[in-house]
Amino acid sequence: xxxxxxxxxxxxxxxxxxxxxxxxxxxxxxxxxxxxxxxxxxxxxxxxxxxxxxxxxxxxxxxxxxxxxxxxxxxxxxxxxxxxxxxxxxxxxxxxxxxxxxxxxxxxxxxxxxxxxxxxxxxxxxxxxxxxxxxxxxxxxxxxxxxxxxxxxxxxxxxxxxxxxxxxxxxxxxxxxxxxxxxxxxxxxxxxxxxxxxxxxxxxxxxxxxxxxxxxxxxxxxxxxxxxxxxxxxxxxxxxxxxxxxxxxxxxxxxxxxxxxxxxxxxxxxxxxxxxxxxxxxxxxxxxxxxxxxxxxxxxxxxxxxxxxxxxxxxxxxxxxxxxxxxxxxxxxxxxxxxxxxxxxxxxxxxxxxxxxxxxxxxxxxxxxxxxxx
Amino acid sequence: xxxxxxxxxxxxxxxxxxxxxxxxxxxxxxxxxxxxxxxxxxxxxxxxxxxxxxxxxxxxxxxxxxxxxxxxxxxxxxxxxxxxxxxxxxxxxxxxxxxxxxxxxxxxxxxxxxxxxxxxxxxxxxxxxxxxxxxxxxxxxxxxxxxxxxxxxxxxxxxxxxxxxxxxxxxxxxxxxxxxxxxxxxxxxxxxxxxxxxxxxxxxxxxxxxxxxxxxxxxxxxxxxxxxxxxxxxxxxxxxxxxxxxxxxxxxxxxxxxxxxxxxxxxxxxxxxxxxxxxxxxxxxxxxxxxxxxxxxxxxxxxxx
Numbered sequence: 001x002x003x004x005x006x007x008x009x010x011x012x013x014x015x016x017x018x019x020x021x022x023x024x025x026x027x028x029x030x031x032x033x034x035x036x037x038x039x040x041x042x043x044x045x046x047x048x049x050x051x052x053x054x055x056x057x058x059x060x061x062x063x064x065x066x067x068x069x070x071x072x073x074x075x076x077x078x079x080x081x082x083x084x085x086x087x088x089x090x091x092x093x094x095x096x097x098x099x100x101x102x103x104x105x106x107x108x109x110x111x112x113x114x115x116x117x118x119x120x121x122x123x124x125x126x127x128x129x130x131x132x133x134x135x136x137x138x139x140x141x142x143x144x145x146x147x148x149x150x151x152x153x154x155x156x157x158x159x160x161x162x163x164x165x166x167x168x169x170x171x172x173x174x175x176x177x178x179x180x181x182x183x184x185x186x187x188x189x190x191x192x193x194x195x196x197x198x199x200x201x202x203x204x205x206x207x208x209x210x211x212x213x214x215x216x217x218x219x220x221x222x223x224x225x226x227x228x229x230x231x232x233x234x235x236x237x238x239x240x241x242x243x244x245x246x247x248x249x250x251x252x253x254x255x256x257x258x259x260x261x262x263x264x265x266x267x268x269x270x271x272x273x274x275x276x277x278x279x280x281x282x283x284x285x286x287x288x289x290x291x292x293x294x295x296x297x298x299x300x301x302x303x304x305x306x307x308x309x310x311x312x313x314x315x316x317x318x319x320x321x322x323x324x325x326x327x328x329x330x331x332x333x334x335x336x337x338x339x340x341x342x343x344x345x346x347x348x349x350x351x352x353x354x355x356x357x358x359x360x361x362x363x364x365x366x367x368x369x370x371x372x373x374x
Numbered sequence: 375x376x377x378x379x380x381x382x383x384x385x386x387x388x389x390x391x392x393x394x395x396x397x398x399x400x401x402x403x404x405x406x407x408x409x410x411x412x413x414x415x416x417x418x419x420x421x422x423x424x425x426x427x428x429x430x431x432x433x434x435x436x437x438x439x440x441x442x443x444x445x446x447x448x449x450x451x452x453x454x455x456x457x458x459x460x461x462x463x464x465x466x467x468x469x470x471x472x473x474x475x476x477x478x479x480x481x482x483x484x485x486x487x488x489x490x491x492x493x494x495x496x497x498x499x500x501x502x503x504x505x506x507x508x509x510x511x512x513x514x515x516x517x518x519x520x521x522x523x524x525x526x527x528x529x530x531x532x533x534x535x536x537x538x539x540x541x542x543x544x545x546x547x548x549x550x551x552x553x554x555x556x557x558x559x560x561x562x563x564x565x566x567x568x569x570x571x572x573x574x575x576x577x578x579x580x581x582x583x584x585x586x587x588x589x590x591x592x593x594x595x596x597x598x599x600x601x602x603x604x605x606x607x608x609x610x611x612x613x614x615x616x617x618x619x620x621x622x623x624x625x626x627x628x629x630x631x632x633x634x635x636x637x638x639x640x641x642x643x644x645x646x647x648x649x650x651x652x653x654x655x656x657x658x659x660x661x662x663x664x665x666x667x668x669x670x671x672x673x674x675x676x677x678x679x
Binding site: 120122123124125129131136305320321365366367368369370371372373374 | 455456457458460461464465468469471472474475476492493494499500514515516535537538539540541542
């Protein structure tokens, strides 16, 4: 291979055929660009650990209550009465009763996120008639469970890792999807009972600055976000199961005909014979694909429906329909807030006058408005 | 009691339509397809239009069974993995909003339609296309249909998305059905079967309550064709006059067991109970919109005077 060709391939990894390993020489001296005499092994992206499929650090609680089939019908009825009594008397706290500190928003504030469910995709059109495919996210019944201040959070094992060489931030524990307490263990239900809530199916931690702290029992709704802002959505990608090398890594495989014997969707060579005569760790091979935790960053919110707590986000979101995702204010520096958002969260006005039920982005064509004439 | 009767007629209607739609696949002798009755006739027959008394005395809204043919895009995609009731409900609300602005009339594959679209590139900023509907599909806001015509001896097909806001007007010039659900074979047919004049005027229907079926048998051009039409059980095509080996191979490749596969049909359709609920939700708004348009049409010529 010519030196020029090698240089081109070095800087353009897409030109490398992925099913053939490349021994790459890289001379680090700036004066000897033309002479590539070293035979240093260089890791390219196929060798870098890419997948994070291990379960999250928070999945240590065993919440599921074992089913007691031997319970008598009378006892079951009694148990249900007890549950009803326990939760019936607790009415949801009004916003006026919550003690929310009035804090100032500044560009470095990190607000809470929200737990939502991806309920599908819907297309809409903009004012020029161009189609925009949006993902519909249903903001579930989010309630704040607990706020852990920075000094306390840093002492936890997770907090210590997170803020090793950084200034510590607080942690807001938010739960969503209230369910029947019979399904969970007593310890899990007590987490919520301390606060006066029914046990939630999903819990999440959001790292926030202390000025965005919220008291327990605060509801977080779709109004927490603004139409036109950018969000990051975090979810687990679609699980494709055990997949071959063509689908998993995009290999070309072999010819379908012209005499190819048993070589249509295979990987081909997995190493050379000479240097480092073994299969390198990280070699692309068939295996489990999908079910990875991913962020889709910078997605714009096109429309918010306050009545049904639904957000329409432009683009796609990791995961299948009806899966749980987490929505945060975006990290991308050029798409961050320039003006103050609802801080620390959105509260509907006390006097009952609601904001508009359905808020559309100015670029969108509202369905009830007249047809577009160019 | 009354509600049960009406539900029965709805479900009978569904059963009838099921057999009608699958008549081609049934191996028995040709099942005569009865033209679809529109809502007016059906309502006269059943004797109860919209609201019915329940045993308890609460009014229960039931839409006429013909709605599933007139507005098929209100039914969601049956794939279970993608279904969510809240999203479907929100989508239906958006669809009704759009329908309040523009009239999307009842049409079927085989109807001749004219669509006016806002187009920045055309001289009057509007482009009008007349053609025969050869296929329709999609559910919700993604519903589409394809119109075909032959212009200057060149076959042209245009796919229109029914809810696109660029569409100014959808007119049905001739409302009729054909013997097949999909008329893609017109691409291999003689061009006279796909040619319709752009100046064609809307034809008045002789019998307003029944959608006629055009029993025309189309002649195909000599082979090669775009698809293997002999394998598709087409009713609206004249005898293909192929060598016997084609038909033999079609038989080998055929899947005659599919007509007995109830689970396959179940997976492809929305259950009757859900259909009832969906149409009950939307039908009052649709009927209101229809009424308003009728009144406007009647008043229109008088107001001009």
